[in-house]
Amino acid sequence: SSNEHKLNFKKSKETCLSYIQDALLQKQWKRAAEFLTCYIESLEKDYSREHIGPSEMIWRIGTEILWHHSQSSIKEFNCFMEQMKTLGVKRYLKVCLEHVFHLLCNGQIDEAYQNLSLAESWRFGEQTAIQDKEMKLIQAYRGLLDYCSWSKQKNILLEHGEDGFSDLAVEQEMHSYFRKAAVNLKEIIKIPGVWDIFVKCYVDLLEFYGDHNEAHQVLNEYAYNSKFPANPNAHVYLYQFLKRQGESKKSLISALKILHDIVPSHELMIDFNTMLQKSKKRKKRRLGLEVIFAALDYAGWKENAKAWSCLARQMKQIVISEKHLDWIKQEWNSRKDWWPAFHFSRYLAKRNWQENKSLSYEKALVAGILLGKDCKYFKYISHQGCKAQLKRFRMLKKFVNRHSPVYLRISG
């Protein structure tokens, strides 16, 4: 119970905000609206000292309520947003942008486009320069919508192409959308940031019109320019592009290198390892082993049969050649304390056997080499496999038995 019997404007509004916050967190939209109604008079006392003033509070809270409240219509929402735009000139473009996002979420692409165009034409003295970043974003999103229109036209054209008709009007419209989109998308990706969707669309455009150099340049910048924040997707896009272009394995490998550094658990690590394994260069093969071991460190990969088969293949090859056993030793050194419990417990053996025989086959091979033929995982699987009279398990058993000294050399 509150023992404070005093009350002033500021205190009552602070309390009001905390009630609103509670209501929002509990999704009680009606209650939130009730308290917001009482908070609104704060607008007449604008506390510019505070980090977030009443007008921004009301914008953000009101948006949440109107978006979720059952009785609120999109018309009301739009009307509210228009009012919010007039409230704070320093925030004008931000409000416009968020409004556009909501419209897009609601599927109102045309309205969103109109709003973007309107916002783009906004000028307000020095504010225009100050809000430059927001303006670029607005242009970028308009570019994005232009891209969508381009895409639509392109699809129409392709359909007509199949039918044998060529439609000049559609083609021209398509080109004009391309120009509009390209100009804006190009601008935004110059600024350091995370622009995955803009980059993808821009590259798509460039590729279609055959400007592969520019596309390559863009992707290189996006991935390698140190001013940009580290972004795994950038490398993924570059890799995918190079693959499409049929580039050499060498460049493909170099594209995935940094991805491995940033996200060792990325799904492309399988492709990476596969390429590296086959390489003639020793260093690359070594890296391949490192890559696949690193990926399997992650819980999400535990039951990835493909990954295990990559590791198994490479290890088998090493064991048979009897060269570079020290590679395995190096990789195993930091893992021997926890991989047994992590991957090769008896419980997992049972489960893997029940659920996925191929997985257990690959894992058993790895376990047999790393932990020897007496390890519980290998023993269980090979026993089960032989019991089931599956040929490959018999082969597996033979293989491990034959190469059991290897285990001693690895573990020793």
Added chain:
Amino acid sequence: RDFNERCAQCSEVNWGLTDGGGFYCKSCHNVTERTREVVNTDFVANSRVQRISKGLKKQEKNDGSCEWYICEGFQLVLKKQVEALEALGVCPQMKDEILCNFWRCYLQKTKQAYCKRPAGETVKALSVCESSTDVDSDPERPSLLHLLSLSESEGDLQTDCSFASSLSKVSESTSVYSGSVDGSLYLMKSQKEKLRMTMPMTLSFCYMALLWVREPITLSELLRFVVEGHIPYFNIFQHFPEKMKLCGLDLKIFCVESWPVYEEVFNKMHELAAFLDLPRFPDITESCFLHPDMLCMKYLMEANLPDELHNWTCRVVKKIGIGEVDFLTLTPGNKSTRKVKYDVLAAAVIVVVLKLLFLLDDHYEWLLSEFAEERNKNNTEGSPYFEFKKWYEVVKHSMDVEQKKLDEEKAKYLWRCEKPLFYSVKNKSKVLKRRQMVVNLQNQFGKLSDSVQRAEKPNPSSFQLSWSEENTDGSCFHGHSLKGILQEKCGFLRAMNPDYWLCTVKLCNEKLCGHLAHYREAEFPQSYHFVLGLFSFLLRIQPSYIHDDVCMIEHKLFNKKLYTKLKYNTVLRK
């Protein structure tokens, strides 16, 4: 009437008085230079007070506004407040005879009116702002920001700064500092004066008048009515006539955005009474509402406690003499007597009685309650034995509900009204636009709200908690009996409880540290804290003030024992 000269124009002796205090000939309307000197020995009027007594017939300016002084504004406020009190049932004499005279006396004493040379008249009022160069070049003029800071009312820095900066750009000679004539002057000179009129002080005036007339409204009730909107206080400018334009510095004086504080209003009232050299107030006798016997009865009812406890409160009151006329009646300027907070005193008496009967040490009261519960099982006739535990549960539940309501009301409290305020004529359109937006948004979200917005304020009621004997669930304890905890000895009823614990062994010096004792929740039993909390909620006052009076009462009650103890201690040492 006393002017017997002949008119220069028409030689008639037929004079009337202009608003400005000059004479004009009724026959030919010739205005003279002579002004009337009032022969009345009681008051010496000046032009200002003439306006006050006549009402607001003023020289109208072109834009429909008129000249008005700050004290006229406050006079209007007081008028509206006392009218509201009248509507609540207070006797009409309070307005015309009591409050009016208090106010006139105040004006006279502060030399704002009714005296030979009202202070400040010779000093040029800063109501006109000419070109910006004038403002800069005059070094004696206090800066506007300085004036704004002098007011106690809180504003926001940005509005003040923008107001100040907007003024420095004004090039026309318009009254932009304030709508009133002497707004800036008022703020400037008031720093030295302790009894400069403020909005909270209007409530002190009201309370003083209520006390004089001995109306059955306590200070805590008065303040509660203010907060609930039954007495004009917030947005008081709504009640000003159109002609009296409020803007600029006036807002600092008349616009309040915080709830009135009991202590502040109370202390100011006493200062005021002394300042006005008022005589001893009318006696507070046993039949008065403010007498502890009466108030205790009310609070016992409201706290859902047995009526039987009233005997005990009366006994305590009598024993320590706090029911005496001389103790209760206010004699302004008498520094030896402690200022009495009637509501707090009555609540404290009840707390002491509860301590006497139930001990409230977090053990004994529950023990007694168990006994009572046992007895109630077998006892089906007559009034039930009072069970502390049951009472606690019922009252706590209600209190929690009401407290939660109150907390929500505080969060939903609206400080502004439909009529917007302007700092200056310049930002009028901006303010109006804002107001329009506020109204629109309030409508939009109001429609999405839960409850039906109540259009009318609830009727003012004297009781915040009410309990009905008709409830069959046994949640009303008024008729319950104390027989379980009393025993008869020599024809007297005594409490079974033999012990008592003092809240404090030594009282502090109130003048030095503001309290008689220092209340910290953790240092006292939970039951005591609960009971203090109950009355704290009802009176809307900090528990520490009730605790002070409890300590005071205890020390009076156990005075002899404390004295003897001290003597005993000194003997031992020897």
